Amino acid sequence: MRRAHADALGSTINAPLVNQGTLLVQNTAGGSINGAFSQTPGSILKLDDKSGYTSLTISGAFTNDGTIALSTESSYGYNATLTISSGTLTTPRTGRS
Numbered sequence: 237m238r239r240a241h242a243d244a245l246g247s248t249i250n251a252p253l254v255n256q257g258t259l260l261v262q263n264t265a266g267g268s269i270n271g272a273f274s275q276t277p278g279s280i281l282k283l284d285d286k287s288g289y290t291s292l293t294i295s296g297a298f299t300n301d302g303t304i305a306l307s308t309e310s311s312y313g314y315n316a317t318l319t320i321s322s323g324t325l326t327t328p329r330t331g332r333s
Contacts, residue, residue, distance in 0.1 A: 255279045255302065263288040270295045272323070275302030282307065283316035290316045297323035 247264075252271040261267050262284045273294050275281060279302035283290050286309050298320055306316040 252296070255281060258282065260284065261290055261292045262286060263290055265289045265291050266293075267291065268293045268295065272296040272298075274299040277301045279303070280305060281318075283318055285309065285314040285316045289314050291319065292317075293319045293321050294323070295321050298325045300325065300327045 248268045248270065250270045253269055253273050255273070255275045256279055258280045260282050262282075263286060265288070267290075269292070273296060281292075281300075281302065282305040283292055284305075284307040286307075304318065306318060308315055
């Protein structure tokens with residue numbers, strides 16, 4: 237993904253993924269990335285629960301050189317959850333969470 241904004245609404249991605257822009261996961265329980273996931277400097281992975289539970293599971297290594305943002309804006313007690321089910325989350329000095 238190159239310098240773009242993409243919304244992942246309940247999506248399953250069965251391949252390695254490199255985020256070079258903004259990946260927004262919003263109001264979906266059960267989104268998943270089944271493969272290695274990495275973010276380049278300046279990229280953003282945002283999980284936002286504006287009106288429902290939001291979760292993303294990554295089944296592989298996650299290298300974060302960008303920003304991870306978990307946002308809980310709902311007044312109904314929903315939450316945003318990021319799960320790394322296998323592999324390791326690595327955040328080099330350029331990454332933020």
